[in-house]
Amino acid sequence: MNFHIISIFPETLKPYLNSSILKKAQEKKKIKIFFHNPIDFLEKSKSGLSKRVDDKPYGGGPGMVLKAEPFLKSIKKAIGRKKDFQIIYFSPSAKKWTNKEAIKISKNFKNKKIKNLILVCGRYEGLDSRVSKIYSGKFYSVGDYVLTGGEIPALILVDSISRQIEGVLGNEDSVEEKRISSSKFFTRPEEILWNKKKYKIPAVLKSGDHKKIENWKEKNS
Ligand code: SAH
Numbered sequence: 001m002n003f004h005i006i007s008i009f010p011e012t013l014k015p016y017l018n019s020s021i022l023k024k025a026q027e028k029k030k031i032k033i034f035f036h037n038p039i040d041f042l043e044k045s046k047s048g049l050s051k052r053v054d055d056k057p058y059g060g061g062p063g064m065v066l067k068a069e070p071f072l073k074s075i076k077k078a079i080g081r082k083k084d085f086q087i088i089y090f091s092p093s094a095k096k097w098t099n100k101e102a103i104k105i106s107k108n109f110k111n112k113k114i115k116n117l118i119l120v121c122g123r124y125e126g127l128d129s130r131v132s133k134i135y136s137g138k139f140y141s142v143g144d145y146v147l148t149g150g151e152i153p154a155l156i157l158v159d160s161i162s163r164q165i166e167g168v169l170g171n172e173d174s175v176e177e178k179r180i181s182s183s184k185f186f187t188r189p190e191e192i193l194w195n196k197k198k199y200k201i202p203a204v205l206k207s208g209d210h211k212k213i214e215n216w217k218e219k220n221s
Contacts, residue, residue, distance in 0.1 A: 001109050001165055002032045003158050004078035006071060007121040008053055010035040012151045022159065025168045033158070036078050038070035054124055063125030071120065071131045078118045079135075085116035087137030088157065090150035091126070094139035097153070099160060101140070103177065106164035119157060121150030182217040 005013060016022070017033055025031045042050045054064035079085055086105070108114040120127065120137070132139070142153040162168050164175065173179055186201040193199075204216045 001030070001106075001161065002034065002116045004034045004036060004116060004118045005121065005154050005158075006036045006038065006074045006078065006118065007149075007151055007154065008037060008039050008066075008123060009121075009149065009151055010037055012149075013155060016155050017158065021168065022162060025162050025165070028167060030165055030168050031158075031162050034078065036074040038066070038074045041070040041073035041077075057125060061125070065125050066123060066127040068128035068130045068134075071127060072134060075118060075120065075131070075135050078116075082116050084112065084114055085118055086114045087118045087120065087132075087135055089120045089127070089132050089137050089139045090122055090141070090153040091139050092141050092144070092146045094141040097140040097142050097157065097160075099177070102157070102160040102164050105161050109165065117157070117161070119150070119154040121154050123149040180214055180217045180221060182220045184220045 007013065013035070017026075022031070026033065039050070039053050042053060045051055052067070053070055054066050057063065057065045075087065086108075105114060105117070118137070120131070140153070140157070142156050147153065166172070169175060186205060190206070191198055191200050202216065204212050207213065
């Protein structure tokens with residue numbers, strides 16, 4: 001899966017994408033991440049200064065609006081000659097992103113329908129609406145709160161989709177939807193002493209009785 005992230009703040013994304021499982025997924029070539037910065041597509045004015053990527057909203061109001069053209073150019077570049085792509089925009093008032101969508105996209109990837117996801121990160125008041133009119137795509141919200149930009153939503157999508165792609169998680173069984181997953185977890189040591197009190201793991205988890213363990217997990221999920 002190729003992720004193309006359109007963002008004016010790509011440096012906010014890299015530490016997360018280049019750590020842990022997503023880093024390994026890139027090394028294993030299970031996913032590839034490309035950055036396209038609309039600021040790179042700004043024309044220079046006569047004085048040699050770059051033009052602004054944002055401007056005042058028509059109709060008034062606080063906050064700046066991201067200009068259409070630098071984003072259109074970035075999306076055009078990300079699309080190139082590809083046909084197997086899907087564009088995603090972000091908005092706090094859009095349809096909620098859930099694991100169902102992540103699974104659907106990973107299935108479309110498996111069926112070779114979508115190989116390239118283009119994630120468009122808004123900022124400030126938002127992006128000029130003509131962009132999504134010209135390049136149609138799906139809109140998603142990652143939750144009922146307003147963030148300062150689409151970068152965290154983009155990371156949420158990359159993360160939740162990538163872990164559904166075969167070979168990204170070391171053990172295929174790690175994907176929760178395919179097994180009974182408990183919300184309680186224990187690892188070594190078996191007993192912890194903290195402020196003079198002992199904390200043991202539930203004995204059943206050491207019993208070796210798989211049926212009992214599955215029952216316990218179901219009860220504690
Ligand atoms: N004025 C807008 C909010 C803009 S927030 C409104 O009220 O709808 C700036 C950008 O951050 C948005 O364009 C979007 O890309 C992103 N964003 C903020 N909160 C988000 C959320 N909950 N889900 C998805 N994207 C969000």
